[in-house]
Amino acid sequence: MIPNVGYFASVFAFGVALYAAVAAWYGSRKGKLAWVESARRAMVLTWPLTSISVLALIILLVTGRYEIYYVASVTSNSMPTYLKITALWGGQSGSLLFWSWLMAAFASAAGLRKWDRDREFLPWVALVTMATLAFFLSLTVFFENPFARIWQTASGEQVYALFQPADALLFVPYDGLGLNPLLRHPGMIIHPPMLYLGFVSFVIPYAFAIAALQTGRSDDRWIRITRRWTLVAWIFLTLGLILGGRWAYDVLGWGGYWGWDPVEISALMPWLAGTAFLHSVVVQEKRGMLKHWNMVLVILTYALVILGTFFTRSGLLSSVHAFAESAIGPMFLAFISIMSAASLFLLIKRWDELKGDEQLRSVLSRESLFLINNLLFMGILVVCLWGVIFPLISELITGTKLTIGEPFYELAVGPLLAGLLLLMAIAPSSTYGRTSWRRLVFAIRIPFLLSLLAPSIFIIRGIFTWYALLGYWLATFAALTTLSEFCRGAWARRQRHGESLLSALGKLIVRNRRRYGGYLVHLGVVLLVVGIMGIEMFQTETQGTLALGEQITIGRYVLIYDDLQHYPQEDVRLNTRATLSVYRHGKLVDEVNPRVDYYYDARQSMTIPGLRSTLLNDLYVILWEWESNGLEAATFKVYHNPLVNFMWLGGVVFILGTVVAAWPSHASLGGRRSMLRKLERQP
Template identity: 65%
Template sequence: MIANLGYGSLVITFLLSLYGVFAAVYGARRNAPAWVDSARNAMLLTFPLLTLSALSIIYLLVNGNYEVEYVASVTSNSMPMYLKVTALWGGQAGSLVFWTWLMAAFASAVTLRKWDRDREFLPWVIVVALITLAFFLLMIIFFENPFERIWRLPFGQPVKAMFPPAGAELLIQPDGRGLNPLLRHPGMIIHPPMLYLGFVSFVIPYAFAIAALVTGRTDDRWIRLTRRWTLVAWLFLSLGLVLGGRWAYDVLGWGGYWGWDPVEIAAFMPWLTGTAFLHSVMIQEKRGMLKHWNMVLVILTYDLVIFGTFLTRSGVLSSVHAFAQSAIGPLFFVFIGLTLIASVALLLYRWSELKAEAEMTSLFSREALFLLNNLLFLGILVVCFWGVIFPLISELVTGQKVTVGPPFYERATGPQFAALLLLMGVAPLAAWRHSTAKTLGRAIWRPALFSLLVLAAVIVSGVTNWAALLGFWLSAFVASVTLYEFWRGALARHRTSGESLPLALWRLMGRNRRRYGGYIIHLGVVLMAIGVIGIELFQTETQGTIAQGERLTLGRFAIQFDELANFDTPDGRNVARAVVSVYKDGEKVRELYPRRDYYYESQQPMTIPGVRSTWEDDFYVLLVDWQPVSASGATFKVYHNPLVNWLWLGSIIFILGTMVAAWPDKDPETEARMVRRTLVAARA
């Protein structure tokens, strides 16, 4: 019953989306406002309908309706309530519904907010949003239906179908297979929604860009309208990536946070083009240049979002066979191809109207440096995309699969990340339009000198790895440039206005939050870079089997195996939990409890590390194996991860900076409207 309700509302939403696309196009072309209004109503209706679908899934999940295949595949009786609810995005079918629900919510919010202001854009924004929605609903209804049930036939195997085949009865199962234990982690519960929010909100700037191309309003209006959306999308995407990294560090048990897995890269790619876009739109806003390029970036971001959504859950890119066998793989590619061709065709159609209003005048100007930044972000994108795609190409051509693993990505992107850091230090000091080597040099020498002092201190402290020295120097350089910018601005304001320095700083930031939010983000990146250098270049590890009371040494640290307990828990796990004492320089500093959880229902083990965290380093202990008689010995793997916590601190500052930048300004147009209204009211 509930399954039929949910499915029915999916089908209605799909039909409604198709109608909305038609009505919007017809209304906009024929200049018929009634049709456009009708399209808008269709758009607004998708949200409650999809809410109904999502709620139906949640009801089935919570209620333990295991006759529904999706419910059986992601929940079980022993799972706590919050996990049953969040299992909505625990599998492919459910997470696609969740995706469309978010999409409908965001698109509805846009149509509600901007309706009276941007009449000419909105029909086309609705068209783009509804086409995207319709495509995803098509995938869900025909290929990834979360409401499909399992039926028992009088003869033969049980079958999976939405509606009962002739003579079939529902196969009621007593329990489900449960959520993949790796996903039963707070990080994994918030991480997918964040990523999806980021994905979905990037559709909005794309929709406005397309609307600008269709209507021929190719000035920077669309950019101003979607500036905050882009920042919000970017915020969620960044948050999703960071949470994913933290989850990997806490749960996957390999002492790292990023493994250059295709799934991770899939989420990283739209972030790369999105970041390039965030920088290059500023050139269009300030100088009226690069209009074509910004369109290209927003189109790329949209298609990478679709690509990413599809890649993160389907796993079909793991081999040519998986791709050919999956129904949704080829369809996704067709959709990506069609949207790409249509968008590029539109862009070419409007090409001559997107002429730059100004010219680049200096190689040291901020816009020139921003272009270099774009080149690097796109360079990293090429590496990522090629690395993800190449195994498939190889398999297609030679029949042999290859692995493109972390060493490839690290070597290919490392220098580019370093160059980006350097730019991050130089560009904020360069002026728009014309900067010369001389003016730039005048601004740069103080922070540069300071960073060299830091470098000297690092060398004195005994670091000899050249890559680390370069990285630390660049970090010091960017940090000092950024802080210097805050200082110079606040000082200038303090001198001219007579405000106290802290007040001057506060007001300065308030005047252009995007600029100073951006600088805070840069500071966050510096801290993250320090953490990355620490763990990538200085991580050490050892593994060994030790008997009770014995010690395993790693550098200045040692662990002593104290005891091990093995027990079952009520939620269906078998837990092996070791107690180890951590010694640093021979002194006991901490007790840790690395453990191995074995989930009976899904027959999957999970390794939870015991970690001692300080600002200096993490000491990370994994229980790898143990003897049946636990006293006789256990195998531990220990990692020493220097500076890794700066990565997490940097991430938090990064996110805070993005929030500062995205925080709503007082909108001059709304204010003007308010004033008008008050005037009218006063007259009346």
């Protein structure tokens, strides 16, 4: 019963989405508003329908209905309930349904917004969002049905289908295979949904862009409407990426956080295009320029979202992340091709109408620096795309597969990142229209001179690596110019309004959320870069086999191996946990507990590092081996990761800045408030 309800709710949602797309198109074509309104209602209906489907699958997962193939392959009796729920996105078909559900949520929300002033966009937004939703739902309805049951035929073969095939009996395993142990971590509750949310919410700006193209509105109305949607998409995508890094650092036990794996890159690419878009829309709003470019960027972001989903699921790329593989690849390729071709056709059709109101005047003007910023982001994007498809291309051309890995990305992305940091340091002091060298140099002279202190300190401490000196100089320079923007603004307010410096600073940010939120994001990026450079350039490691009471030294730390215990857990795990005392300058400062979790059901172990975190550095200890060493001896690998916590801190500041920028603006809130006041005053 429940599987059937779930499946047919999906089928119904698919039908409704298709209907909405067609009705919107027809209504707009024939000028029949009733059809468009009907499409809007259908659009809103998709969310409750997909919710029924998702709810049905969750009930099946939680109650352990193993006759459902998906339930049997991602859950097991021993898994706690919260993990059974997260198994919703632990496999191919479930995660596709989850994707559709989120997509439907965003589409419904878009359907419920006030359409008074831009009603002409509605049919096209409905068409694009519903076509995308129908595509994803068609995958679950026709190809990857999460509600399929397991049937055993007379010949002993297993068949997966919703309804009973002839001569087959329902097969009910007494237990499921269980979720991949790597995914059985609280971090997995948030990381994939955040990425998916980021992915699907980028569909909305794309839909509005297409609507603007179709209706021939060349102004920046679509950008103003979707600004907050874009920022929200960006927050989710950023959170997804950062949480993924943190999860890898905490769970995967290789001392790293990012491996330039094709799937990671697939999530990074839409982020890069989206970040470039967020910058270049500012130029369109302020100067009425770069209209073509913004269209290209939003189309690219959408295409990369679908491409990223495709890469993850097609099995085309060798990746550690390819948990969910299947043969739905060609469907994705067809969908991306159709959507991109249609978007580009529209763009070319409207090319002349999108001509900019202004021209670039000065190389140092804010708008031209924004343009260089976009070029650099596109550069990083091309590096990523090239890295991902290079093995396929090399095989196609030479017959031999060649690959490029981490060193390639580091070599190619490093200089581009340095360029972006430099722009971040200069651009805030530049002005729109015209800026002269002299004016710009004057504006940044103090932060520039102060920033030279950073490499000087490094040199004094005996660090001469040129890229470390350059990197930390650029990071300091960018941080100082950004901070000076805050100081300058607050100082000016204080002079003008006689406020205290702190309240002037607060009001400055609140009154110009977008600008200062953006600067906060920049500060977050600087912290991120400081952390990344710290771990990449200064990480040290050591390893050793210790008997109880023996010690291992790394830098200023001495670790003494005290104890090793086994703890059986309820969820069929065996924890093997070591205890090491950490001494610094001969004084006991902490205790770390690296451990290995062995999952009986999956016959697989997971290595969880023991961590000692301070702001300036992490001690990261991995328990490698114990049994075969003979009684009580154990082998450890120890990493010293300097400055790595700046990276996580940077992530927090980054998100905070984006939230500030996305918060409803003072003007609109103020407008509403004053309207309320007026209404109150009326008798």
